[in-house]
Amino acid sequence: MKVVVIGGTGLIGSKLVGKLGEHGHEAVAAAPNTGVNTLTGEGLAEVLEGASVVVDVSNSPSFADDAVMDFFRTSTTNLLKAGSEAGVTHHVALSVVGTDRLQESGYFRAKQAQEELIQASGIPYSIVHATQFFEFMKGIADMSTEGDTVRLAPVKIQPIYSDDVAAAVGRTAVGSPVNGVVEVAGPDVFQLDELIRGALAAKGDPRTVVTDPKAPYSGAQVQENTLVPGPDAHIAETRFADWRAQQK
Known part of the structure; x- marks a missing residue:
């Protein structure tokens, strides 16, 4: 089947295109550098011709409030319209x-x-809702840094390897x-x-991680279980310690 991957040249997208191709699917990477722009609509009709599935793993180039809202509203609206016109029968998004x-x-x-x-x-x-990537x-740490101090709440997090995210999105796309x-x-x-204290120490990063129950995460207050999935989540195999050991 033909699967168009929006954001197909990025971290998850490139892995996803590869995995789909290995399983015999026609996986097409669509991104501004391949002539497809979801913000302007450029190239969408052409790339979606004959596609059964579209997978959106794109991300906003800016995380400023107005810019990121404009990106996801505009790009998603354009993609859904083009997908409907092309007869796409399955729209998959990574969130x-x-x-x-x-x-x-x-x-x-x-x-x-x-x-x-x-x-x-x-x-x-x-x-597909994924937890934060190992990478x-x-x-x-960067988004939680003030000067040389990183302020983070003592809440649960259950990170995942990007390869495992791509595999999960791929399984969903062909199902x-x-x-x-x-x-x-x-x-x-x-x-x-x-987790972040240990990750920075392993990289020789001199910043100090301070535990602060009121510290926001991406601008939002978090509770103990805000960042972890529910009981029915698919649990991937790759452990953080094993991944980190391979990075050295």
Whole structure:
């Protein structure tokens, strides 16, 4: 089957294109650098011709509140319209575990808007909620840094390897639409502040991690279980310690 991957040249998209190709599917990477722009609509009709499935793993180039909302609203609206006109029968999007619980954050408000547009589109769909990627531990630290101090709440987090995310999205894409949300997470639950403290130390990063129960996460207040999935989540196999050992 032909599967068009929006954001197909990025971290998850490139892995997904490869995995789908290995399983005999015609996987097409669609991104601005391949001539497809969901913000302007450029190239959408052409790339979606003959596609059964479209998978959106794209992300906003800016996380500023207005910019990220504009990105997800505009790109998703254009993609859904083009998909409907092309006869796409399954729309898949990658989103984030806890999106509906993080609505103080402009980024997560934009992701929620994306999900609501998909749900209201009338196109059969599946939304994959993944926990934070192993590769983004430094990014969590960066967004929580003031000077040389990283302030993080002592809440649970259950990160996942990007390869496992791509595999989960791939399985969902070639399966039947669930018309709902599928959650995926890594096998280990950590305390956020302790995880980032250890990750920075392993990289020789001199920043100090301070445990602060009131520290926001991406601009939103978090409770103990805000960032972890529910009991029905698919649990991936790759452990954080094993992944980290391979990075050295």
